[in-house]
Amino acid sequence: MAISAAVFYGNKDVRIEERDVKPVNDNDVKVRVSWSGICGTDLHEYEIGPLLVQVDKPHPMTGEQAPLVLGHEFSGVVEEVGKNVTKFKKGDRVVVNPVVTSGKHAPEVDRYYEFYSAGLHTDGSFAEYFVANEDNVVPVPDNLPLDKAALVEPLSVAAQAVKEAEVKEGDSVAVFGAGPIGLFVIVAAKAAGAKDILAFDLSDERLEKAKQVGATEVLNTKDKDAVAFIKERFPEGVDASLEVAGVKPTFDSAINSTKPKGNVVVVAIHARNFEFNPIVLMTSGVKLSSSMGYEHETFKKSIDILLDENVNVEPIMTKKIQLDDLVEEGFHSLSGDLSQAKILVEIGGEK
Secondary structure, three states, rough: OOEEEEEEEOEEEEEEEEEEEOOOOOEEEEEEEEEOOHHHHHHHHHHHHOOOOOOOOOOOOOOOOOEEEEOEEEEEEEEOOOOOOOOOOOEEEEEEEEEEOOOOOOOHHHHHHOEEEEOEEEEEEEEEEEEHHHEEEEEOOOOOOOHOOOOOHHHHHHHHHHHHOOOOOOOEEEOOOOOOOHHHHHHHHOOOOOEEEEEEEOOOOHHHHHHHHOOEEEEEEOOOOOHHHHHHHOOOEEEEEEOOOOOOHEEEHHHHHHHEEEEEEEEOOOOOOOOOOOOOHHHHEEEEOOOOOOOOHHHHHHHHHHOOOOOOOOEEEEEEEEEEHHHHHHOOOOOOOOOEEEEEEEEOOOO
Protein backbone atom coordinates (compact mmCIF):
# COMPACT_ATOMS: atom_id res chain seq x y z
CA MET A 1 0.00 0.00 0.00
CA ALA A 2 1.52 3.34 -1.06
CA ILE A 3 0.88 6.48 0.98
CA SER A 4 1.88 10.14 0.81
CA ALA A 5 4.85 11.00 3.03
CA ALA A 6 7.54 13.65 3.65
CA VAL A 7 10.85 11.92 2.97
CA PHE A 8 14.29 13.17 4.02
CA TYR A 9 17.04 12.66 1.44
CA GLY A 10 19.62 15.11 2.75
CA ASN A 11 20.38 18.74 3.58
CA LYS A 12 17.48 20.95 2.41
CA ASP A 13 16.09 17.97 0.49
CA VAL A 14 12.72 16.81 1.81
CA ARG A 15 10.29 15.48 -0.77
CA ILE A 16 6.57 14.72 -0.60
CA GLU A 17 6.27 11.38 -2.36
CA GLU A 18 4.69 7.94 -2.30
CA ARG A 19 6.00 5.52 0.34
CA ASP A 20 5.07 1.94 1.19
CA VAL A 21 3.51 1.24 4.61
CA LYS A 22 5.43 -1.23 6.74
CA PRO A 23 3.74 -4.62 7.32
CA VAL A 24 1.73 -5.14 10.51
CA ASN A 25 3.39 -7.92 12.47
CA ASP A 26 1.76 -9.97 15.22
CA ASN A 27 2.49 -7.46 18.02
CA ASP A 28 2.07 -4.30 15.96
CA VAL A 29 -0.52 -1.55 15.78
CA LYS A 30 -1.15 0.36 12.56
CA VAL A 31 -2.09 3.98 13.29
CA ARG A 32 -3.75 6.40 10.92
CA VAL A 33 -1.85 9.58 11.72
CA SER A 34 -4.09 12.53 12.62
CA TRP A 35 -1.64 15.28 13.60
CA SER A 36 2.15 15.43 13.60
CA GLY A 37 4.18 18.25 15.13
CA ILE A 38 7.38 19.69 13.69
CA CYS A 39 10.24 19.21 16.14
CA GLY A 40 13.39 21.29 16.30
CA THR A 41 15.20 18.07 15.41
CA ASP A 42 13.25 17.84 12.14
CA LEU A 43 14.14 21.45 11.38
CA HIS A 44 17.84 20.90 12.16
CA GLU A 45 17.98 17.81 9.95
CA TYR A 46 16.50 19.85 7.10
CA GLU A 47 18.64 22.96 7.61
CA ILE A 48 22.05 21.63 8.65
CA GLY A 49 21.72 17.83 8.55
CA PRO A 50 22.17 15.03 8.31
CA LEU A 51 22.85 14.98 12.05
CA LEU A 52 21.05 11.97 13.51
CA VAL A 53 19.55 10.45 10.37
CA GLN A 54 21.68 7.58 9.09
CA VAL A 55 22.80 8.42 5.57
CA ASP A 56 26.05 6.58 4.84
CA LYS A 57 25.26 3.31 6.59
CA PRO A 58 22.23 1.59 8.16
CA HIS A 59 21.34 2.21 11.79
CA PRO A 60 22.59 -0.74 13.89
CA MET A 61 19.20 -1.38 15.53
CA THR A 62 16.86 -0.85 12.57
CA GLY A 63 19.05 -1.69 9.59
CA GLU A 64 17.58 1.35 7.84
CA GLN A 65 19.04 4.56 6.42
CA ALA A 66 17.94 7.61 4.41
CA PRO A 67 15.80 8.28 2.53
CA LEU A 68 13.48 8.09 5.56
CA VAL A 69 10.13 9.63 6.49
CA LEU A 70 10.60 12.44 9.04
CA GLY A 71 8.38 13.15 12.06
CA HIS A 72 7.98 11.71 15.56
CA GLU A 73 5.49 13.87 17.50
CA PHE A 74 2.05 12.57 16.64
CA SER A 75 -1.40 11.32 17.48
CA GLY A 76 -3.80 9.16 15.52
CA VAL A 77 -6.46 6.46 15.34
CA VAL A 78 -5.86 2.72 15.29
CA GLU A 79 -6.53 1.29 11.82
CA GLU A 80 -5.37 -2.31 12.26
CA VAL A 81 -3.82 -4.56 14.92
CA GLY A 82 -1.66 -7.68 14.79
CA LYS A 83 -3.11 -11.03 15.90
CA ASN A 84 -1.37 -10.93 19.32
CA VAL A 85 -2.45 -7.38 20.20
CA THR A 86 -4.93 -7.29 23.08
CA LYS A 87 -4.82 -3.71 24.39
CA PHE A 88 -6.03 -1.91 21.26
CA LYS A 89 -8.67 -2.22 18.59
CA LYS A 90 -9.60 -0.40 15.41
CA GLY A 91 -10.93 3.07 16.16
CA ASP A 92 -8.99 3.67 19.38
CA ARG A 93 -7.46 7.13 19.76
CA VAL A 94 -3.75 6.91 20.57
CA VAL A 95 -0.32 8.51 20.75
CA VAL A 96 2.90 6.63 20.05
CA ASN A 97 6.18 6.84 21.92
CA PRO A 98 8.57 7.07 18.95
CA VAL A 99 11.66 5.95 20.89
CA VAL A 100 12.57 2.27 21.14
CA THR A 101 15.33 1.19 23.53
CA SER A 102 17.06 -2.16 23.95
CA GLY A 103 15.26 -2.96 27.20
CA LYS A 104 18.51 -4.33 28.64
CA HIS A 105 18.87 -1.67 31.32
CA ALA A 106 16.74 0.08 33.94
CA PRO A 107 14.05 2.34 32.40
CA GLU A 108 15.63 5.53 33.72
CA VAL A 109 18.93 4.90 31.89
CA ASP A 110 18.08 2.53 29.03
CA ARG A 111 17.88 5.33 26.46
CA TYR A 112 21.49 6.32 27.19
CA TYR A 113 22.86 2.99 25.92
CA GLU A 114 21.20 2.39 22.59
CA PHE A 115 17.94 3.45 21.04
CA TYR A 116 16.28 4.31 17.79
CA SER A 117 13.60 6.84 17.03
CA ALA A 118 10.88 7.07 14.44
CA GLY A 119 11.62 9.83 11.96
CA LEU A 120 15.37 9.53 12.44
CA HIS A 121 16.38 5.88 12.29
CA THR A 122 13.22 4.40 10.78
CA ASP A 123 10.23 5.89 8.96
CA GLY A 124 8.34 8.49 10.97
CA SER A 125 4.99 10.23 11.26
CA PHE A 126 4.88 12.73 8.39
CA ALA A 127 2.85 10.10 6.57
CA GLU A 128 -0.69 8.81 6.45
CA TYR A 129 0.06 5.68 8.47
CA PHE A 130 2.59 4.55 11.08
CA VAL A 131 3.19 1.02 12.36
CA ALA A 132 4.39 0.60 15.98
CA ASN A 133 4.88 -2.16 18.50
CA GLU A 134 1.93 -2.38 20.89
CA ASP A 135 4.18 -1.57 23.87
CA ASN A 136 4.92 1.90 22.50
CA VAL A 137 1.28 2.80 21.91
CA VAL A 138 -0.63 4.75 24.59
CA PRO A 139 -4.40 5.38 24.67
CA VAL A 140 -5.73 8.93 24.53
CA PRO A 141 -8.79 9.81 26.64
CA ASP A 142 -11.87 10.99 24.76
CA ASN A 143 -11.67 14.45 26.38
CA LEU A 144 -8.21 15.17 24.95
CA PRO A 145 -8.39 16.49 21.36
CA LEU A 146 -6.00 14.73 19.02
CA ASP A 147 -4.31 17.94 17.87
CA LYS A 148 -3.39 18.66 21.50
CA ALA A 149 -2.43 14.99 22.00
CA ALA A 150 0.28 15.45 19.37
CA LEU A 151 2.05 17.58 22.00
CA VAL A 152 2.62 14.60 24.31
CA GLU A 153 6.06 13.80 22.88
CA PRO A 154 7.68 17.27 23.18
CA LEU A 155 6.00 17.79 26.55
CA SER A 156 7.58 14.50 27.69
CA VAL A 157 11.05 15.88 26.93
CA ALA A 158 10.29 18.85 29.18
CA ALA A 159 8.58 16.80 31.90
CA GLN A 160 11.58 14.47 32.10
CA ALA A 161 13.93 17.45 32.48
CA VAL A 162 11.75 18.90 35.24
CA LYS A 163 11.81 15.50 36.95
CA GLU A 164 15.62 15.43 36.71
CA ALA A 165 15.67 18.92 38.25
CA GLU A 166 13.65 17.54 41.19
CA VAL A 167 11.17 20.40 40.99
CA LYS A 168 8.58 20.17 43.75
CA GLU A 169 5.68 22.11 45.25
CA GLY A 170 6.62 25.68 46.09
CA ASP A 171 9.97 25.73 44.28
CA SER A 172 11.49 28.63 42.37
CA VAL A 173 12.60 27.75 38.84
CA ALA A 174 14.52 29.66 36.16
CA VAL A 175 14.04 28.66 32.52
CA PHE A 176 16.67 29.93 30.09
CA GLY A 177 15.22 29.88 26.58
CA ALA A 178 11.53 30.23 25.68
CA GLY A 179 11.45 28.32 22.42
CA PRO A 180 9.04 25.39 22.04
CA ILE A 181 10.79 23.10 24.54
CA GLY A 182 11.38 25.98 26.93
CA LEU A 183 7.65 26.72 26.87
CA PHE A 184 6.89 23.07 27.59
CA VAL A 185 9.40 23.19 30.48
CA ILE A 186 7.40 26.06 31.95
CA VAL A 187 4.21 24.02 31.57
CA ALA A 188 5.83 20.99 33.22
CA ALA A 189 7.35 23.05 36.04
CA LYS A 190 3.96 24.57 36.80
CA ALA A 191 2.38 21.11 36.75
CA ALA A 192 5.07 19.94 39.21
CA GLY A 193 4.01 22.66 41.65
CA ALA A 194 6.64 25.36 41.10
CA LYS A 195 5.55 28.62 42.71
CA ASP A 196 7.89 31.02 40.93
CA ILE A 197 8.85 30.40 37.29
CA LEU A 198 11.18 32.96 35.74
CA ALA A 199 11.69 32.81 31.97
CA PHE A 200 14.51 34.41 29.98
CA ASP A 201 14.91 34.92 26.25
CA LEU A 202 15.94 37.48 23.64
CA SER A 203 12.52 37.47 21.95
CA ASP A 204 9.59 39.48 23.31
CA GLU A 205 7.20 37.30 21.27
CA ARG A 206 8.45 34.14 22.96
CA LEU A 207 8.41 35.76 26.40
CA GLU A 208 4.79 36.75 25.91
CA LYS A 209 3.98 33.09 25.26
CA ALA A 210 5.99 32.16 28.35
CA LYS A 211 3.68 34.33 30.46
CA GLN A 212 0.62 32.82 28.83
CA VAL A 213 1.66 29.25 29.65
CA GLY A 214 2.67 29.86 33.25
CA ALA A 215 5.81 31.94 33.77
CA THR A 216 5.35 34.25 36.75
CA GLU A 217 8.05 36.68 35.56
CA VAL A 218 9.87 37.14 32.25
CA LEU A 219 12.91 39.12 31.17
CA ASN A 220 14.39 39.97 27.82
CA THR A 221 18.09 39.59 28.57
CA LYS A 222 18.90 42.36 26.11
CA ASP A 223 17.54 44.68 28.77
CA LYS A 224 19.10 43.31 31.97
CA ASP A 225 21.40 40.57 33.20
CA ALA A 226 19.44 37.45 34.14
CA VAL A 227 21.56 36.58 37.17
CA ALA A 228 21.16 40.05 38.66
CA PHE A 229 17.41 39.88 37.99
CA ILE A 230 17.15 36.55 39.82
CA LYS A 231 19.37 37.50 42.76
CA GLU A 232 17.23 40.59 43.42
CA ARG A 233 14.30 38.26 44.02
CA PHE A 234 16.11 35.22 45.40
CA PRO A 235 19.41 36.33 46.99
CA GLU A 236 20.55 32.74 47.53
CA GLY A 237 19.47 31.70 44.03
CA VAL A 238 16.58 29.67 42.65
CA ASP A 239 15.93 26.03 43.54
CA ALA A 240 16.42 24.84 39.98
CA SER A 241 17.45 26.15 36.57
CA LEU A 242 16.80 24.57 33.20
CA GLU A 243 19.04 25.56 30.31
CA VAL A 244 17.02 25.32 27.10
CA ALA A 245 18.83 27.82 24.86
CA GLY A 246 21.98 25.89 24.01
CA VAL A 247 24.62 28.64 24.26
CA LYS A 248 27.40 29.39 26.74
CA PRO A 249 25.90 32.62 28.20
CA THR A 250 22.73 30.82 29.31
CA PHE A 251 24.73 27.83 30.56
CA ASP A 252 26.80 30.17 32.74
CA SER A 253 23.75 32.11 33.90
CA ALA A 254 21.93 28.93 34.92
CA ILE A 255 24.79 27.90 37.20
CA ASN A 256 25.33 31.37 38.62
CA SER A 257 21.67 31.89 39.49
CA THR A 258 21.03 28.58 41.29
CA LYS A 259 21.40 28.08 45.05
CA PRO A 260 23.91 25.65 46.57
CA LYS A 261 22.69 22.04 46.14
CA GLY A 262 20.15 23.33 43.65
CA ASN A 263 19.82 21.58 40.29
CA VAL A 264 20.89 22.85 36.89
CA VAL A 265 19.68 20.65 34.05
CA VAL A 266 20.90 21.11 30.48
CA VAL A 267 18.03 20.32 28.10
CA ALA A 268 19.18 22.10 24.93
CA ILE A 269 21.39 20.53 22.31
CA HIS A 270 24.57 22.62 22.19
CA ALA A 271 25.79 23.00 18.62
CA ARG A 272 29.19 24.40 19.62
CA ASN A 273 31.84 23.47 22.18
CA PHE A 274 32.86 26.05 24.76
CA GLU A 275 35.34 26.33 27.59
CA PHE A 276 34.11 25.65 31.11
CA ASN A 277 36.07 25.50 34.35
CA PRO A 278 34.54 22.94 36.76
CA ILE A 279 35.76 24.96 39.74
CA VAL A 280 32.64 27.07 39.17
CA LEU A 281 30.59 24.07 40.27
CA MET A 282 32.89 23.34 43.20
CA THR A 283 32.58 26.85 44.60
CA SER A 284 28.86 27.23 43.94
CA GLY A 285 27.71 23.86 45.22
CA VAL A 286 25.34 23.55 42.27
CA LYS A 287 24.46 20.08 40.96
CA LEU A 288 24.83 19.97 37.16
CA SER A 289 23.17 17.31 35.01
CA SER A 290 21.57 16.88 31.63
CA SER A 291 18.42 15.31 30.30
CA MET A 292 17.85 13.63 26.94
CA GLY A 293 14.54 12.16 25.88
CA TYR A 294 12.27 10.60 28.49
CA GLU A 295 11.20 7.43 30.24
CA HIS A 296 8.10 5.68 28.91
CA GLU A 297 6.33 6.40 32.22
CA THR A 298 7.01 10.11 31.74
CA PHE A 299 5.53 9.86 28.24
CA LYS A 300 2.33 8.38 29.65
CA LYS A 301 2.12 10.88 32.53
CA SER A 302 2.42 13.80 30.10
CA ILE A 303 -1.13 13.02 29.00
CA ASP A 304 -2.26 13.83 32.55
CA ILE A 305 -0.49 17.19 32.36
CA LEU A 306 -2.38 18.04 29.16
CA LEU A 307 -5.65 17.10 30.88
CA ASP A 308 -4.95 19.38 33.87
CA GLU A 309 -7.42 22.27 33.75
CA ASN A 310 -4.73 24.61 35.10
CA VAL A 311 -2.45 23.90 32.13
CA ASN A 312 -2.63 26.11 29.06
CA VAL A 313 -0.79 24.87 25.96
CA GLU A 314 -2.94 26.68 23.40
CA PRO A 315 -0.38 29.51 22.90
CA ILE A 316 2.24 26.92 21.94
CA MET A 317 0.17 25.61 19.01
CA THR A 318 0.81 28.51 16.67
CA LYS A 319 -0.05 27.13 13.22
CA LYS A 320 -1.65 24.17 11.45
CA ILE A 321 -0.55 23.25 7.94
CA GLN A 322 -0.96 20.53 5.32
CA LEU A 323 1.68 17.90 4.56
CA ASP A 324 2.32 19.36 1.10
CA ASP A 325 3.31 22.65 2.76
CA LEU A 326 5.79 21.13 5.23
CA VAL A 327 8.89 22.84 3.82
CA GLU A 328 7.58 26.34 3.01
CA GLU A 329 4.94 26.82 5.73
CA GLY A 330 6.68 24.56 8.25
CA PHE A 331 10.48 24.59 8.17
CA HIS A 332 10.91 28.00 6.58
CA SER A 333 8.28 29.55 8.85
CA LEU A 334 9.94 28.21 12.00
CA SER A 335 13.31 29.53 10.83
CA GLY A 336 12.15 33.03 10.00
CA ASP A 337 9.35 33.82 12.44
CA LEU A 338 10.10 33.86 16.18
CA SER A 339 6.39 34.06 16.96
CA GLN A 340 6.06 30.45 15.81
CA ALA A 341 6.36 27.71 18.42
CA LYS A 342 4.74 24.38 17.60
CA ILE A 343 3.51 23.94 14.03
CA LEU A 344 1.18 20.98 13.59
CA VAL A 345 0.80 19.14 10.30
CA GLU A 346 -2.75 18.01 9.65
CA ILE A 347 -2.66 14.55 8.09
CA GLY A 348 -5.82 12.66 9.02
CA GLY A 349 -7.16 15.63 10.95
CA GLU A 350 -9.35 13.70 13.38
CA LYS A 351 -10.29 15.57 16.52
